[in-house]
Amino acid sequence: MITDRIEKIRQNYVNTKPAISYERALIWTESHKKTEGLPICIRRAQAFYDCCDQIGVHIFDGELIVGAVGEFRKCGILTPEFSWMWVDSEMDNFATRSQDPYIMTDEQRKFVRKNIFPYWKGKSLEEAFLKRIPEDTKHIGVDTGVIDSDSKWRQAVGEVTPDYQDVLFKKGFGGIIKEAEGHIAALDMTDAESEDKRDFYESIILTSKGIIRFANRYADEAERMAAEEDDKKRAEELRVIAKNCRKVPEHTPESFYEAIQFIWFVQIGGILSENPLSLNPGRFDQYMDPYYESDIKKNAITESFAQELIEALWLKYSEWVWTISANTADYFAGYNQFQNLTVGGKKSDGKDGTNPITYMALKATEEVKTHQPGLSVRVQADCPKEFMDAVTHLVSKGTGFPAIHNDSVGYQMLINAGYEPEDAKDWNNCGCVVPHFRKTGEWTAAVNMNFGSALEYALNQGKSLITGEKMGLSEKPAKDFKSYEEVKDAFYKQFNNLCKHSIILTVEAQRLHKEMVPRPFLSSCIENCMDSGKDLSQGGAKYNIGPVITGIGLAVVSNSLAAVKKLVFEDHVCTMETLAKALQANWEGYEDLREKAQACPKYGNDDDYVDDIAIDVANHFYREIHQYKDIFGSPFNTAFMGISNYIPMGRVLGATPCGRKNGDPSSEGVSPYVGTDKSTPLAAMKSTAKVNQEIHSGGTLLNLRLNPDLVATKRGQANLGSMIQTLFSLGGFHVQFNCISSKVLRDAQAHPENYKDLLVRVAGYSTQFVNLSKSMQDAIIARTEHSF
């Protein structure tokens, strides 16, 4: 049962719009003014320290876990060092934009324009990036929706899993400081490399001191509040909070409560340092269970209080907001921070890892219905029945959680990316569906690449159907294609060109990150950076895994190529010329032909005719991308992830031969195109599992909608468990279900006030339905609801 305290916080969470705070940006800016000339890692570390030292301390009503990134309970911060330009041009519309609006006052806007932005003019990452990339890459890769990487140069990277097991809980930041001091003392300062290392160690000493200072300021405030508090119970709570904050994160935690507060301070440090995407809590049940079991043994905690603390943490994860541009918000819709928390699965030694915390995490999401953390589970073939029951039970609640992952395929994806077997066994999820590991530096969502555009340019002489602008490589008119093979080759030619520009965008951004935005705080949370004396951005982690390029529209291009093959070259229903004209006309005047195109085989129905094409496209994507190497010499990786990228990427895409019209959404991950997987979810699962998922080490995503009646009973849930195990035996990596009827979703669209806490699965994550723009909502309703 959810407690009154949690319910109150939850109500505030569902009913309040997030607001922007410029406090962090102001302190950051003032600090940078004083540190010009120093090494960039020291400057950033000092700015972090100053932030921890000066930012307002806010303990909100009823909180058990404390630490705020700004003055608002639901709060986003600004990071002008990455980009101030998009904020400057967009913030007047923050409150009114359709996706992820924020509250910001005119006074705030005036202040940041006067006191913060001018300093960063010419100094931000965004400006440097736009100056450095070649014109042709910029033409196709900046704000086009064809290839998109703006979250890597208008934002920080994020995409890190702090290492609680081997670093943070083991050493505390006090221990990290001592270790770094030891390393400095041992450096041979006649060695040129030692200078860089010394700077790095000094930077992590500064950030560690910063986060300790931050915690102590909360201890001071909690003590002050306790002294003034009339309610004895709350006063006692505040004293415990003060005690916790004195202890962690400087020292190692000794209780469950201290460990939870520690986690939140790490999250705060990450947020203040860079406003990150995907700062993943990782395998929460693995590192929290020892504290829980020990406290239970000592009678130091009750199960219900531990549950309340977990739920308080879930709300903390959900209250801060990843401040992003309107463009980024199209790709990552729903105030999502992508803090992925993984439970279940095997341990490094191969044994089942489920424990009481596993179940409490699932229960917490069911009770508080927060969109964060992104709750993922790892399921192995012989996982405990109770665990599978708990997973399918949560699915039946319709929250879209948990994201269900195949334990062994995740392992294989990491092995393929070059991990040692014991590390690969210990994988967690990053962001939405990326298999990841805590000793890793990796850009897990570097570029979204629009497969549909490649086909469009192949069939339209290199030009966009919607704008007429030349975007791709030159190509002969469609009418001159004499065979299906010629069409396919033309498609791959354009496709490879998009891959090439995706790589150029990423390598340039990586170079700039290395030069401009080192990450001392987050580097201190990753084991090997300490030994290597190198920041994450310089390749300091144990594993530097190549950036991930995400393919969007696998189903659209597969269905479209199948339609070209069948209509033009096999059944001779029309000529290439007619088909090209129909696409140019957005099918208007070609309704009969469109019907025939829609009747062609569609991916997602276990039909080899089209599934074989999907396999070919996916394998080609892997081969093409994997040949390129990043700045650390690591091969690039591929993924078929979700996020909400299929909406903006569909928007710039003209009509496609599969029967899709101008601007309609593209397709997500390895999922079938909406509404075309008409057989059964079993057929959809079989089609998607034919794609060689294990080679795409950046993760693969399958979203399905299920009629809620199918999982309303225990028996229905058991059958769902069998379905999931079947998919996984076929080689599927991930599946997630939306189990809310179209009727409910339409009602929620009409009466949002009644559905403020209705969570739905977007793609790779869940978020509040009412926080999605109308077009996103429509896209979700349009997904095929599997019934029988």
Add this chain to the structure above:
Amino acid sequence: MGGYIMQLQNYSVNDGEGIRTVIFMAGCPLSCAWCSNPEGQTKNNPMVHWVETEDIIKEINRQAIFYRFSGGGITFSGGEATAQPEFLKELTDRFYDDGYDLAIETCGQFDFNTLAPTLKKMNLIFMDLKHIDSKKHEFYTGVGNSLILENIKKTAELGVKMVVRVPTIIGVNGDDETMSGIFKFLSKNAPSVGLELLPYHKYGEEKYRQLGKKLPDSSFEIPSDEQMDHWRKMASDEGLNVVSYR
């Protein structure tokens, strides 16, 4: 060989254990006034087609992995599964040899001696009982119930798990007296069988329109959840094992 079917329905979860494929076989000796699959009453209508046995087997083999993980299999239904006995036998023998879990759903109007060897290969037999009063049975379904009652008794002795299903319809059999009669018959003559009471539904009405047939009597009503629970309790009190595949 082959036979006439309406369709193969993959991902069926209510007609036996686990995830199943239901083979809807055409033709039926009954013509129930409320029939939810009216296209299955004959072998000659636009919604029925001939299919080769080998093609069915191919499709079933594609689904096999889902049966394996869920404990599911194949359910013969209809129309009436026993209306094409040779076709049913051929499929049953093939699937039995392949180790599939088999279930059948039948109206009970069949020649026992012909069907017994096939029925013995089933893992689960669903048999309908629509009314205990033979006259009323004939009025609503076109045939009396004597053969059906006899077949329930005989089939219950085959040693195969069996469930008697009663489609529960207000205006036909949805009253205490009829239900009580059904329960008493079962507890006396087939005490080991499971009993599943299925509430009437109107999902088949669209098919009546497509076939140009007259819709079922509008006075037939769907029982409430409370009424269903009431009769389930009556059955339990009578000593019957009430089951559900929902």
